[in-house]
Ligand SMILES: O=P(O)(O)OP(=O)(O)OP(=O)(O)OC[C@H]1O[C@@H](n2cnc3c(O)ncnc32)[C@H](O)[C@@H]1O
């Protein structure tokens with residue numbers, strides 16, 4: 001039997017990647033927007049608290065199991081910023097172009113360009129699930145001022161994977177999903193769900 005699952009996100013880039021990663025596993029995926037679920041508040045300073053809040057919010061409003069992702073890019077020379085604030089680093093309304101411009105400007109005086117993408121996933125069977133299933137993933141790289149590639153979303157045009165010599169926006173979706181913070185977290189989550 002296919003399991004209905006609400007994706008508790010309004011980010012089109014994430015939704016595409018979840019479809020690619022989870023579709024073949026037989027879940028019946030629905031973006032929360034299909035159920036007119038409004039964006040949840042993300043008031044916390046940690047990825048896990050925001051992810052849990054988003055998952056419970058979507059499950060509460062739909063009555064269905066929900067999966068939330070809270071993620072971001074953490075830059076070492078900036079003390080981990082933008083981190084949990086990655087989506088709105090340059091302020092509201094959210095804009096990938098403005099966020100990237102601010103990141104490149106903030107990092108310009110620093111020699112250390114190392115960074116990592118981080119992703120926490122939370123699955124809840126229902127809004128008050130006392131045992132949410134949680135997994136995370138991390139993907140190391142470097143921030144480069146020059147933008148390259150047109151795939152992916154967010155900071156991908158500026159995120160270099162040194163071992164590949166490519167920016168993540170230059171990777172095919174299969175290549176990105178095989179390596180990314182989100183792909184790693186999702187595979188770990190699926191393993192946990194199998195044994196839960
Ligand atoms: O909360 P939802 O609705 O899921 O969508 P969001 O975009 O607000 O998502 P987050 O609050 O988790 O913020 C994550 C931000 O981190 C960045 N990010 C996360 N994963 C990324 C990826 O795979 N590639 C590029 N940027 C990414 C991007 O700027 C995202 O907007």
Ligand SMILES: [Mg+2]
Nearest residue numbers: 011042070087
């Ligand atoms: Mg968000």
